[in-house]
Amino acid sequence: MPARGPAALKSAQSMDTTPPVNARRLNPVDGWLRRLSLRLRPPRCLLCRAPGSDGRELCADCARDLPWNRHCCARCALPLPATEADDDRVCGDCQQHPPAFDRLVAPFRYAYPLDGLVTRFKFHHDLASGVLLADLMAESWRDDRTPRPELVVPVPLHTRRLRERGYNQSLELARRLAPALGLPIDTAALTRRRATLAQTELDARARHRNVQGAFDAEASRIRDRDILLIDDVATTAATLNECARILKQAGARTVHAAVIARAPHRSDT
Numbered sequence: 001m002p003a004r005g006p007a008a009l010k011s012a013q014s015m016d017t018t019p020p021v022n023a024r025r026l027n028p029v030d031g032w033l034r035r036l037s038l039r040l041r042p043p044r045c046l047l048c049r050a051p052g053s054d055g056r057e058l059c060a061d062c063a064r065d066l067p068w069n070r071h072c073c074a075r076c077a078l079p080l081p082a083t084e085a086d087d088d089r090v091c092g093d094c095q096q097h098p099p100a101f102d103r104l105v106a107p108f109r110y111a112y113p114l115d116g117l118v119t120r121f122k123f124h125h126d127l128a129s130g131v132l133l134a135d136l137m138a139e140s141w142r143d144d145r146t147p148r149p150e151l152v153v154p155v156p157l158h159t160r161r162l163r164e165r166g167y168n169q170s171l172e173l174a175r176r177l178a179p180a181l182g183l184p185i186d187t188a189a190l191t192r193r194r195a196t197l198a199q200t201e202l203d204a205r206a207r208h209r210n211v212q213g214a215f216d217a218e219a220s221r222i223r224d225r226d227i228l229l230i231d232d233v234a235t236t237a238a239t240l241n242e243c244a245r246i247l248k249q250a251g252a253r254t255v256h257a258a259v260i261a262r263a264p265h266r267s268d269t
Contacts, residue, residue: 046129047113057132067111069262075099076237077106077262099237101229101244101255106262107140110233114261122169122232130169133260134176141181141228146256149228152178152185155243156192156215173260174230183228189221190229190243207238215246223251228258235263 043052045059053060071082073091076099080089108114117133120126154174162168171187178185193216227247231240234257244255 046117046132056135057128062113066114067109067261069106069109072106072262075103077104077234077259079109079262079264099241099244100248101237101240101257103146104234104237104240104257104259104262105141105144105146106234106259107136108261110235110261110263118233118260121172123165125166127167127172130172131176134173135180137173137258137260138177138180141177141258147226147254149183149226149254149256151189151222151225152181152183152228152230153189153222153247154185154187155229155231155239156187156190158192158194170231173232177230177258181228186221189218189227190247191216191218204236204238207236208241211239211242215243217246217250217252219250222247224253226254226256227252228256231257231259233261233263234259237262 043055043057044050045052045062046057047062048059050059050061052058053063069077069079072079073094074088075090075094078091078093080091083089110118117129121129121133152174154168154170157165157168157170174185192214194214229240229243229247234240237257240257240259244257247255
């Protein structure tokens with residue numbers, strides 16, 4: 001288990017081998033200009049512009065109104081109807097076809113108003129939203145019962161998609177999340193070997209086919225280690241499942257995953 005504090009952060013920096021294109025961002029996720037502006041003015045809620053709470057750009061009222069994913073599958077975080085036995089329920093899909101990852105933690109359902117923050121972060125270069133979302137993910141992970149991992153690995157984008165978008169949203173989340181958890185981050189442990197269609201355009205079966213064979217893992221970087229895999233949103237969790245399968249095939253001991261939100265889905269959609 002890696003040490004907390006400066007040693008862990010130094011290790012994180014040494015393992016972060018981000019491609020140069022990912023530095024082509026409108027604003028650093030937590031750059032000095034943003035830190036200075038937050039010191040000079042109180043934070044404002046990104047949803048309603050009211051004063052923020054607890055030093056975050058989110059007010060207490062909007063925090064309460066977020067679509068928290070409190071009733072979900074204990075394995076894949078699929079939102080489920082509320083019952084008295086929420087903690088250990090496993091959905092039908094996971095019972096019939098257990099995913100390759102050991103557990104997925106998703107603090108929110110993909111619904112209003114959180115979906116707007118995700119869209120702003122993912123497609124409109126609003127990295128302030130990414131900072132808030134990563135901080136909420138970190139709080140959720142610290143509160144979860146999942147065993148502590150050793151290494152943070154973001155889901156990679158293909159080089160072509162990375163050039164089009166200018167940054168990898170999963171990497172930006174991981175860059176904020178890893179130091180908050182005192183863990184190193186490795187951007188070279190998992191790579192995308194081929195471009196794929198956008199998952200949003202496909203149904204569940206096509207999503208699984210779309211990502212098959214799309215990733216490679218560097219065994220020397222993850223063998224016998226407990227991995228925390230980071231992505232933004234899980235709908236069918238096909239991408240996370242394929243990444244976890246490849247990581248375990250390369251020797252990872254366990255692969256847990258964390259996303260901002262989990263979208264409800266049916267197995268045939």
